Amino acid sequence: MSSASSSSLKVCFNSECKELKSDRPKKGWRLRTGELAELCDRCGSAYEEGRFCETFHLSASGWRSCESCRKGIHCGCIVSSHSFVLLDPGGIECLACARKNIILPSNPPWPPSMFFHSPLSERFKDLSVKSWSQLAGSGPVPWKQAPSLFNSAISSPELHFRVPYEVDISTGINKVNGNERLPACSLDKKIEDFSERPMNGSLNLGAQDIIIMNGIKSEDKTTSCLNISQQDSSRKEDPSTPQFGLTVPFAPSNERNGQIGVVGTHSQQTLPPSLEKQYNGKMHNGLDSSGDTQIRNGRPRAEYRARLLPRYWPRCTDQELQQISMDSNSVITPLxxxxxxxxxxxxxxxxxxxxxxxxxxxxxxxQPEGLPLKILDxxxxxxxxxxxxxxxxxxxxxxxxxxxxxxQSMQLQAGDTVTFSRLEPEGKLVMGFRKASSATPSDQDNETNKIGNGASTHGDVELADPSSWSKVDKSGYIAKEVLRSKSSITRKRKGSTLGSKSKHLRIENEDLIKLKLTWEEAQGLLRPPPNHIPSIVVIDGFEFEEYEDAPVIGKPTIFTTDNVGEKIQWVQCEDCLKWRKLPANALLPSKWTCSDNLWNPERSSCSKAQELTTEQLEDLLAPINSAPSRKMKSTKQDPDNVDALEGLDTLANLAILGEGDVFPASAQATTKHPRHRPGCSCIVCIQPPSGKGPKHKQTCTCNVCLTVKRRFRTLMLRREKKQSEKEAETTHKKEQPQQSQPPLPEILLEDDPLPCSNTEISSPNRNPEVNDGSDDDPNRLRSSASPFKGQIDLNIKPEREEELSPGSDFGSMMMLLQDATKKYLRQQSLSSSGGAGDSSGSQTQPDGGGAGEEKLSNGVTLRNSHSDADEDHGEPLSVNVSASTSAAG
DNA sequence: GATATGCATGGCG
DNA sequence: GCGCCATGCATAT
Known part of the structure; x- marks a missing residue:
């Protein structure tokens, strides 16, 4: 990245020197091109030691004397541009004096130099996004910027030495704010250190001003800093205890050198443990860079640390840390x-x-404009x-x-984690990243959001194929993670930012192919959470499962029963294509191979024979192969289907997401922001990464959008109504103990534990034939699995939708749904005038309390679909509500 | 019209 | 009740 031109020259960049550069030329000041001048050893040393100008520019013009110490300062070259401060009355002051006269009083919390003052070319070098005019005018003296001890902004050695001073300058300029900053006590030392540092010309100093952005792909879970995290976690529990990473202040390089540097360096393989020491040491150093924070808050750093949310606590694996510390002499301090x-x-x-x-x-x-920060990856x-x-x-x-x-360069997506670390003693900031799919166990254990992200820790695939980063995890641990994290999710529903918040962001080009999934396939990827029974809603012939909890993505399997009547599922190995028998309650990743067969070690290898005979397999697959066709057969071939298929992108997106992640917990599917849930049609959620392609507008009323939204609305409603429903249910039972009612879900489950001819596709709870003329199955038709348990809150009114999502387009969506519902109900009324006894009537009674009626979560009241037993099943129902009768596991 | 920018909004801890 | 922060959205470019 650096010095392409400079490096292209074999001779020292110093025009006064004609020596050849070594293989590893020393880095000098930043050139206007943004590159770093590459110097020969001699010149490089001079530069590092702060005597470059004295050595080579002594006779050049531009020398001035410090107004305080009278020391000669070269003000006439780029090399020295940061070594002095322009005084308001005129004249200059060396940084050392400036520090004493100005900086110290102001107690600048940050080490000087944080400003990025590289030439524009450099600034724009890697930026295609925006231009920072500020930079252009800032020059070496970032007058606009607040003082900063933070060296992050500067990356060139030159900056290091001079930057500190530069910073001081700014600090001085901003010293007005000094009162808000750290107590002088801590600052003094810092500044002192800095002032010296530049002069001493420590190489490290230079780095100090750089923010390094490291791309980290944590692959090694086993060696992850789990320990650290855990320790960290434990510490977190105690606010009084300094916390890992956060406690690491931006210590002056000196101190870093002295303390930190000693600690860990090089082989950071043992970083976890050492890190902790590091941190402690730093803290003890009093370098508490938290001072920065105090700048505004005036709070003690410790307090500050304690307030940092755990979700921001850095968690890095050894590998990550090691990777970050490109420099063997560096110690990584996760921030x-x-x-x-x-x-x-x-x-x-x-x-x-x-x-x-x-x-x-x-x-x-x-200033709001802030300042440019340079980061290295x-x-x-x-x-x-x-x-x-x-x-x-x-x-x-x-x-x-x-x-x-x-x-983009790092192929990061929503849900991935970026980590900011500090490279000691250089002081560089490192911005690493961790793909959500490679989240460390600690991440998952400690960070709910990670879990939500579906941080499938399964690193196997990721490890093997870094190129697959963009892909969601295919590991077989998804299911496990789901199970394991479920409680966590429940416990801390939102946690924090969800990686998988952004559907579209997670879809890479290659994944777009997957979006071509038919809706059945997409749905097939969705599996209800363990022990959850989905209710199935059929709209225009399309089935949609509804899960009370977040569905998970799993490999489509075939459920059946074995000889002894035990429910099992068959799964096909991705590699050998053999079918393996697994427990029905086994949750599988989207990519499953024999090696993942933990349930039957004897058949955990592709070399093992398949248990099924050809005939058995045919029997097994027959229903599957026919199901879609039948389903489609029953589906009206109307234009809406096209929409539905298109809209399946949304659904497929979810599926894709889930492939690598645990399917985001309901409301967290896309983001913490409640407005972004699967189906959300905001620009963020809908637009493909490229910004091209079909979009589902907010007003989109395609079946899928409708349903997806509805699905989540259901979740909301359920949450709200859960309590009241429970009460209502209880009351209902008490008041009408003798009344004939449709069997409750539980009963249905007992009655028909293995519906659908022992064969279910994709989901153990999914009935592929719900709308396949089998609506006459009373059991299925009762939304037995619904959380409402047959006792929908009939008091819900469509208007409720507006309440739930004011300003949303749900209203119109619901109108459509209502229309469809009415249509359906009309059909019902015509066909089931003598319908089932539990059907209260042919007309929807919004406020009716008939047990035979159900109210969709969207507020649409539906009568139990089973009443249409004698309806023309060849015609797709506009709206159909049913419930799978099969229980998961 | 697309994109960038800056502020406002509102959910949530 | 407050602050954080994700993101919507109006405005500017």
Whole structure:
């Protein structure tokens, strides 16, 4: 990334020197091209030691004397442009004096130099998103910027040495704010250190100003910093205890060198443990860079740390850390991490930073424009982001702008995690990343959002094929994760940003192919959560399962019963295509192979024979092969079907998402933001990454959109009504103990544990023939599996929809659905005038309490579909509500 | 019309 | 009740 031109020359960049550069030329100042001057050893050393100008420019013009110490300062070249401060009255001051006279009093929390003052070319080098005019005018003296101890902005060695001073300058300029900053006590030391540092010309110093952005792909779960995390976690429990990562302040390089550097360095394989030490050490150093945070809050750093949300606590694997510390002499200090939200990973290119983290680890900014930060990735590639904030209420919202190129470069998507670390002693900031699919166990254990992201920890696939990063995890641990994390999800529903928030963002080109899935296939990928029975809604012939809880993505399997009547499922190995028998309650990943057969070790290898005979297999597959056709047969071939298929993109998106992730917990499917749920038609959710392609507008009323939205609305409604329903149910039972009612779901389950001829597709609970003329199955027709348990809240009114989603387009959607419902009901009334006894009537009674009626979650009241037993099944029903009668497991 | 920008809104901890 | 923050959205370019 650096010095292409400079490096292209074999001679030292110093025009005064004609020596050849070594194989590993020393880095000098940043050129206007953005590259770093490459110097020969001699010149490089001079530069590093801060005597470059004295050595080579002594006779050049531009020398001035410090107004305080009278020391000669070269002000006439780019090399020295950051080594002095322009005084308001005129004249200059060396940084050392500036520090004493200005900086110290102001107690700048940040080490000087944080400003990124590289030439525009550099700034724009990797940025295609936006231009930062600010940079152009900022020059070496970032007058606009707030003082920052943070070295993150600068990446060139030159900056290191001079930057500190530069920072001081800015600090001085902004010293007005000094009062808000850290107590002088801590600052003094920092500044002192910095002032010295530049002079000493430690190589490390230079790096200090760089933010390194490392691309990390955690693959090694076993060696992940789980321990660290755990330890960390334990510490988290105790607010008084400094916390890993967060506690790591931006210590002056000196201190870092002295303390931190000693700690871990190189082989960070043992980083986890050492890290902790590191952190402690740093904290003890009093380097508490938290000072930054205090700049505004004036809170003690410890307090600050304690307030940082766990979700931002950095969690890195050894590999990650090692990868970050490209430099063998570096020690990685994880600062914080953030799971990318849909908007973070979106095309807008704005990464919202946790406020506290931003204030704690990023240079303080006093102006909304903020300042450009240079970040390096693992490969050493520099990225420049604009670190700024927006006034938000009485607070601030910190964002990194211009992250799109980087995000794309790293193939990051919503749900993936970016980690900010600090490379010690260079002081570089490292922005690593972790794909959601490779989340560490600790992530999952400690971070609900990760779980929500479907952070399938299964790293096998990922490990084997880095190129598959963009793909969601295919591991077989999805199901397990689901099970394992389920409680967590329940416990902490929202947790935090969900990786999988953004549907479209998670769909890569290759995945688009998957979107071509038929809706059956898409639905087939969805499986109800363990022990949950989905209710099935059929709209225009399309079935949609509804799960009370988040569905999971699983490999389509065939459910049946074995000789002894035990429910089992058959799954086909991805590799050998052999069918294996598994327990019915086994949740499988979308990609399943014999090796994943934990239930039957004897057949956990593709070399093992298949248990099924050809005939048996044919029998087994027969229903499957016929189901779709039958289903489609019953489906009216109307244009809506096209929409439905298109709309399946939405559904398929979900499926795709789920492939790698645990299917996002209902409301979390797309984002923490309640407005973004599967089916959400906002631009973020609907637009494909490319911004091209068909979109589902908010007003889209295609069946799928309708249903998907409805599905989630159902979840909301259920949540709201759960309590009241329970009460109502109880009351109902008490009041009408003798009244004949449709069997309750539980009963149905008992009666028909294995409906559908022992064969179910995709889901153990799914009945592929619900709308296949088998609606006359009373059992199925009763939404036995519905959370409503046959006792829908009939008090729900369509208007409720508006309440639930004010301003949404659900209203219109619901109107359509209602129309369809009415149509359906009319059909019912015609055909079932003498319908089932439990059918209260042929007309929908919004406020009717008939047990034979059901109210869709969307507020549409439906009569039990089983009443249409004698209806023409060849005609698709506009709306049909039924419930699968099969129980999972 | 597309994209960038900046602020407002509102859910949630 | 407050602050954070995800994201909507109006406006600017």
């Amino acid at each position: 914080f991490q953030k799971t990318l939200s849909a908007s973070d990973a979106g095309r807008i290119g704005r990464l919202v930073l946790p406020k506290k983290c931003a204030e704690a680890y990023f240079p303080p900014i006093s 693992v490969k050493g590639k520099e990225w420049i982001f604009q670190f700024r904030f927006w006034p938000n209420n009485n607070s601030r919202m910190y964002v990194l702008e211009g992250v799109t190129p980087c995000i």
